[in-house]
Amino acid sequence: MTAVDGAEGPCPTVRTAGGAELPADLVVAADGIRSALRRAYFPAHPGLHYLGETAWRTIVDAPDLGIRAMSETWGRGERFGITPLADGRFYLYATALAPAGTRSADPRAELLDRFGSWHDPIPALLDRVRRLDPADVLQNDLHDLAAPLPRLHHGRIAWVGDAAHAMAPNLGQGGCQAIEDAVVLAHLLPAGGAPDPGPGPGAADPVPAALAAYTAARRDRTDAVRVRARRVGRLGALRHPLAAAARDAAVRAVPDRLALRGMDGLFNGFRLPARQPR
Known part of the structure; x- marks a missing residue:
């Protein structure tokens, strides 16, 4: 359109x-x-208004980790979220303060560098991220309506x-x-559907x-x-x-x-x- x-x-x-x-x-x-x-x-x-953060998103298979609940961890200018999906898969997201347009050569390495020392099970999940194709890790800057x-x-x-x-x-x-x-x-x-006979010509x-x-x-x-x-x-x-x-x-x-x-x-x-x- x-x-x-x-x-x-x-x-x-x-x-x-x-x-x-x-x-x-x-x-x-x-x-x-x-x-x-x-x-x-x-x-x-x-x-649009840039919110000052960039975000990474991906999905990994980790049925062996036994994670049953969703969670979001806040750090200093960074966040990491975990959402269980079906069949042992997990939707992962992470955010960090960064100038608009900031990109690293390898988003997998960037995530490991930023969050690899965080609490369990984040390091284990990032190990699964490391095995992904880099194209399977999405990165988008965050905006809302100004x-x-x-x-x-x-x-x-x-x-x-x-x-x-x-x-x-x-x-x-x-x-x-x-x-x-x-x-x-x-x-x-x-x-919608069949034409409405309505009140006749001139109706509002x-x-x-x-x-x-x-x-x-x-x-x-x-x-x-x-x-x-x-x-x-x-x-x-x-x-x-x-x-x-x-x-x-x-x-x-x-x-x-x-x-x-x-x-x-x-x-x-x-x-x-x-x-x-x-």
Whole structure:
């Protein structure tokens, strides 16, 4: 998708790089963190904000290590995460403070150098990483949206997911919020399928009102999650020894029940908005 013509009209046309012109009733812009449609329709928006960290991700086989729980360890300006998958595989991720664009010749050696002396089972997992092809270790700099969009729709275009509210991965909410977007959008839009006989010529088009309701339902919630994810990242990335020690002591002092209660807004805060009258 390269452009949308007639977004403000009743039947926008999507143009693709291959030259196709596709008529649509609605365009859902799910074109990712570097959304071309976001840049086109919100040219005054500041765009992406570099969070000061680079991240590595990979998957290894380690059924013999007996790791049953996910974990994330915070160091000084560095973090290492472990997530068990099926069949003895593990999703691993690590972050470090670094200037944007920083890359090493071999990401496997970089990870071993940074995290090889950390607690078990990190060294054993890094031994599995060492056996991978370097291309199997992804590295990406971390960005989020510098500020919220003024709205999540324009004409008959609705933005969802990273295109609408790119956020740091620190809360694991990027994909979750995209799913919430999709559920709310589907809930608010008029039902598809067979033509609706409707009230006759001159009736109000329900789509603009549905998209305005979508923005009202999703903009503030997703931006609150974006801001919270950025703050958690700043906490995890503290580098000064005294600041990191104070952080670690504070985290240990918080009872589990209070820590879980602090997540209520994420996991229990979703509500479907009322449908618009039709």
